Amino acid sequence: MRIEQEFVVARSPDVVWDLFQDVPSVAQCLPGAELLGQSDDGTYDGKLTVKLGPMSAAFEGKATVTPEPEARKATIEGKGVDKRGGSRGQVKVVYVITPEDVGSGKEAGSKVSIEADVTLSGPAAQFGRTGLINEMSKRLIVEFASCLEAKLKAGTSEEAAEIKSSEVRGLSLFFASLWASIKKLFKSRD
Secondary structure, three states: OEEEEEEEEOOOHHHHHHHHOOHHHHHHOOOOEEEEEEOOOOOEEEEEEEEEOOEEEEEEEEEEEEEEHHHOEEEEEEEEEOOOOOOEEEEEEEEEEEEEEEOOOOEEEEEEEEEEEEEEEOHHHHHOOHHHHHHHHHHHHHHHHHHHHHHHHOOOHHHHHHOOOOOOOHHHHHHHHHHHHHHHHHHHHO
16 A cells, blocks of 8 residues: 655754654654664664554564665665564655745745555554555654654754654544544545
8 A cells, every 4th residue: 555645844854854864763753663773784673563443563574774865865665574463564665855945934844755655464454444544644644743843853962862752542543543534535525
């Protein structure tokens, strides 16, 4: 399934790009993500925990990040396995950071565009319905952007290191996303 999201951060593209190169800091802003280590070849070991109502999955796996600094663009490729539930996941994410005016004073800001191709198999695939996953990803992106903004506003690197995404409450996220999908369905029929 394909997911496309964008968000704007009130910081210059160079500042946002620099933060995105600090993978441990960015991982702290991804709800449910935990960075477990980095190999000598630049591969990151991690865990992504997803809880949706009665179903939960903890995908453990590896990811590689391939940056293109001139274009302020990077590709992240990862795959993982939920050993307990038997689900598998694979993802390819491309993000691009471009200049964006924010506020009435034409302040420097950045637009972060994200395109992800996600493949799920096993029990987790039942949640792969594009509409619901897209709604949930929108809500998670809002949390991610808020955390990044807070890290960028922190006065010191120590303060920034303490800022992490809040825990995602799976059931409330699921129902909020389901409700948004239902409302969108009815609006399209008007």
